[in-house]
Structures are given as C-alpha cells and as structure tokens.
Amino acid sequence: MFDALADRLESAWKSLRGQDKISQTNIKEALREVRRALLEADVNLQVVKNFIAEVESKAQGAEVVSGVRPDQQFIKIVHDELVAVMGGENAPLAHIEPGLTVVLMAGLQGTGKTTASAKLALYLRKQERSCYLVATDVYRPAAIDQLITLGKQIDVPVFELGSDANPVEIARQGVEAAREDGADTVIIDTAGRLQIDADMMTELADIKAAVNPHETLLVVDAMMGQEAANLTHTFHEQIGITGAILTKMDGDSRGGAALSVRRISGQPIKFIGVGEKVEALQPFYPDRMASRILGMGDVLTLVEKAQEEVDLADAAKMQEKILSAQFDFTDFLKQTRLMKSMGSLGGLMKMIPGMGKLNADQLEQGEVQLKRSEAMIGSMTTEERKNPDLLSSSPSRRRRIAKGSGHSEKDVSKLVSDFQKMRSMMQQMGQGQFPGLPAGFPG
Numbered sequence: 557m558f559d560a561l562a563d564r565l566e567s568a569w570k571s572l573r574g575q576d577k578i579s580q581t582n583i584k585e586a587l588r589e590v591r592r593a594l595l596e597a598d599v600n601l602q603v604v605k606n607f608i609a610e611v612e613s614k615a616q617g618a619e620v621v622s623g624v625r626p627d628q629q630f631i632k633i634v635h636d637e638l639v640a641v642m643g644g645e646n647a648p649l650a651h652i653e654p655g656l657t658v659v660l661m662a663g664l665q666g667t668g669k670t671t672a673s674a675k676l677a678l679y680l681r682k683q684e685r686s687c688y689l690v691a692t693d694v695y696r697p698a699a700i701d702q703l704i705t706l707g708k709q710i711d712v713p714v715f716e717l718g719s720d721a722n723p724v725e726i727a728r729q730g731v732e733a734a735r736e737d738g739a740d741t742v743i744i745d746t747a748g749r750l751q752i753d754a755d756m757m758t759e760l761a762d763i764k765a766a767v768n769p770h771e772t773l774l775v776v777d778a779m780m781g782q783e784a785a786n787l788t789h790t791f792h793e794q795i796g797i798t799g800a801i802l803t804k805m806d807g808d809s810r811g812g813a814a815l816s817v818r819r820i821s822g823q824p825i826k827f828i829g830v831g832e833k834v835e836a837l838q839p840f841y842p843d844r845m846a847s848r849i850l851g852m853g854d855v856l857t858l859v860e861k862a863q864e865e866v867d868l869a870d871a872a873k874m875q876e877k878i879l880s881a882q883f884d885f886t887d888f889l890k891q892t893r894l895m896k897s898m899g900s901l902g903g904l905m906k907m908i909p910g911m912g913k914l915n916a917d918q919l920e921q922g923e924v925q926l927k928r929s930e931a932m933i934g935s936m937t938t939e940e941r942k943n944p945d946l947l948s949s950s951p952s953r954r955r956r957i958a959k960g961s962g963h964s965e966k967d968v969s970k971l972v973s974d975f976q977k978m979r980s981m982m983q984q985m986g987q988g989q990f991p992g993l994p995a996g997f998p999g
C-alpha cells in the first residue's frame with residue numbers, strides 16, 4: 557500500500573542525503589517531494605498545504621542531533637507530523653459499561669459497510685463482548701441475506717424484519733432486542749447508495765435520532781482517494797460521525813484517505829479493513845500507518861536505538877578508522893554485535909530506508925552470511941584481525957582459518973577480498989557516520 561508515496565518520499569530523502577544541516581535551501585527540495593507525493597496520493601489539497609506548512613516550520617532551525625544525519629532527522633519530523641495528522645494515538649471504540657453500546661455504520665454502497673459490521677462484531681466478540689447485528693438495508697436485494705450469512709459464520713445473532721419493513725423501525729426494534737437479550741454491543745448496518753443522496757442522508761439521520769448511537773462510524777473505501785475528503789465532509793456535516801473505518805487497505809490504495817479523514821472531520825480512524833475475510837480488521841495505529849506511508853521503515857526507532865546503543869565518542873573513533881582505512885576485522889565484529897544488540901538483521905534492515913523491500917529470502921541470506929563471517933573471524937588470531945592484509949598474502953593462514961571455522965578456503969578468501977573491497981569503498985564514500993555499516997557485507 558502507498559507505494560507511490562513511499563517512492564516520492566524516498567527521493568525527498570535522497571535530496572537531503574549527505575548534507576549536514578537542515579536549512580531553508582536544502583529543505584525546499586525535500587518538501588516539494590513530500591508535497592507532490594501527498595498530492596499524488598490523493599490527499600486533499602488543503603490537508604497537504606497545512607501539513608507542509610507544519611513540517612516546514614518544525615524542520616527549519618531544528619537542531620541536528622549529533623550522530624543522526626539531517627536526512628534522517630527530516631524524515632522523523634515528517635513521520636511525527638503524519639502521526640499527528642492521523643490523530644496521534646489509537647482511538648478505541650466506545651464501550652458503555654454496564655449497558656448497551658450502540659454503533660451505527662454509515663457509508664456509500666460497496667465500500668465494505670456490511671462486511672465491516674460483521675468484522676467489527678467478530679473483533680468485539682473475541683474481546684468477550686457479546687454483539688448483535690441489525691440489518692436495515694432494505695433496498696439492496698441481497699444485503700439482509702449477506703448479513704445473515706456473515707452472522708452465522710461468526711456466530712453473532714442478526715436482527716431483521718425482512719425487506720418490506722421501515723429501516724428506522726428495524727433499527728429501533730433491533731436495539732431493543734439486543735438490550736433484552738443482554739447484549740453488550742449492537743451494530744446497525746445501514747443502506748448505502750452509489751453516491752451521496754438526500755434520501756439516504758435523511759434516512760440515516762432518522763435512524764440516528766431514533767437509536768441515539770454512541771458511535772457513528774463512517775466506512776470509507778481507501779481506494780476512493782480525493783473523494784474521501786468530500787465524503788467525510790458531507791457525512792460529518794449532515795449526520796455527525798464519531799470515527800471511521802478505512803476499508804480495503806490491503807489493496808493497491810493511495811494513502812490520501814487516511815490523512816484526509818481525520819483532518820476533515822476531526823474524528824479518528826478507529827479500524828482498518830485489510831481483506832475480504834471476516835477476520836481482516838485491525839485497530840488503526842497512526843504511528844504504524846505513518847511508518848508504512850513513509851515506506852522507509854521506522855527510521856525514528858532506528859535513530860533512537862542507535863542513540864541508546866552507541867557511545868558517540870566511540871562512533872567518532874570508528875568513523876576516523878574507516879576514513880583512514882584502519883577498519884579491521886575486530887571493528888567489523890564490534891559492528892556486527894552492535895547490530896545484533898539492536899535486533900535481528902531483518903528487523904534492522906526494515907528500518908533502513910530503501911532496504912524495506914528486501915524479501916525474506918534475501919534477509920535470511922544476509923543473516924546466514926553474517927554468521928559465517930563471524931565464525932571465520934572467530935578463527936583468526938588477534939594479529940590477523942587487526943591486519944587483514946596478512947591473510948591475502950598467506951594461503952596457510954587462510955587454510956588454518958578455514959579448518960578452524962568449518963568453512964572452505966574459498967570462503968575465507970572471499971571474506972578477505974570482500975572485506976578489502978568494502979573497506980576501500982567505505983573510505984571512498986567517507987560517510988561512516990552511522991553504525992550498521994556491514995549491511996551489505998560480504999556476499
């Protein structure tokens with residue numbers, strides 16, 4: 557999801573790479589990319605404008621934290637702002653205790669409203685809440701049957717009065733039935749239309765007035781893009797919503813809806829639908845979503861972890877070593893252990909921009925490779941670790957290491973030559989500011 561946005565922000569990231577201060581000039585290009593990315597992702601224009609203004613004012617003059625590159629810091633600022641736009645924290649569903657929590661579902665036809673009603677019932681049932689579903693969509697021929705089938709599937713009672721009854725009356729009686737049955741939560745599925753229309757709005761408003769719900773959830777299809785902003789605006793203005801469920805987040809959807817809904821309504825997204833199955837509902841977490849939108853993994857966590865783990869003086873020493881080509885196998889081991897203390901290689905790679913796309917096989921290979929390298933280094937003498945060149949000139953040393961570590965001589969030769977290649981490459985790049993350098997080492 558959000559692939560386009562991720563790619564755009566990746567360019568923004570690149571435009572800041574290698575610079576040591578966040579300044580008015582260098583931030584311009586990055587902001588332009590963020591703006592374009594959000595617009596391309598169909599975020600409402602006004603939401604984009606506010607967002608960019610806030611990021612700009614926060615980024616400018618931001619103190620560059622030592623040990624953290626400005627590009628990473630910029631991404632953290634964008635990330636934090638995205639989290640804020642989407643509401644900061646997870647907003648739970650209302651729960652009236654003791655009593656009956658009434659949830660009204662609203663939204664256009666085809667957005668996944670009926671499915672979401674059943675998904676929500678199952679989700680709550682798993683939390684030991686007893687649910688009731690009410691079928692008020694008397695217009696769409698199969699809607700009532702669809703809910704009955706779903707109800708059977710998840711073992712939740714469905715209240716219905718057939719397709720000749722009045723929807724307001726069905727809702728009223730459904731709530732009463734749920735109350736009499738001692739249910740904890742009643743979820744009322746309503747009729748949608750393909751487009752916003754006055755009859756639908758009037759009926760919804762009437763149902764709302766009749767049952768006085770604790771939650772009115774707008775079901776928004778994540779594929780709607782820009783339209784999500786208008787839809788949210790209309791529903792919130794005319795009916796008043798308390799939150800939203802964003803469906804079809806498993807599809808190839810743009811990120812726009814997630815950002816727009818909260819800004820336009822001031823109400824939180826509470827859940828996301830991530831598939832057609834009835835289990836495919838998840839609580840909405842703004843920080844997770846922001847990380848996914850950025851597609852860069854959680855740089856923030858990486859930066860924080862790095863700060864916790866690395867003594868900065870040590871990092872500076874390491875950098876100096878790298879620049880002067882003194883980086884040896886001992887340093888390599890140290891870096892590897894540091895990476896391990898920060899989590900698995902897979903976990904770490906996901907946090908590094910551009911690396912998130914590595915597949916499980918590649919990650920596993922990387923882990924295996926690191927272990928092999930470690931074993932071979934473990935069989936080296938202190939002198940050899942400090943002076944890798946000793947190994948390139950001595951087949952007998954390589955043979956001994958191969959034997960000691962249970963690898964072939966070819967493996968050892970490759971380790972040594974890859975290490976030397978990496979060392980000269982690192983020296984050329986001269987960018988040893990960040991730990992975790994051996995990410996691509998050795999193949």
Ligand code: GDP
Pocket residue numbers: 663664665666667668669670671672748803804805806807828829830831832836
């Ligand atoms: P309603 O008209 O709003 O009640 O929509 P439905 O609940 O009937 O859903 C319309 C279609 O969208 C159905 O084919 C659902 O299976 C599908 N759908 C609903 N939610 C999701 C979701 O989160 N992901 C995917 N991929 N499909 C969904």
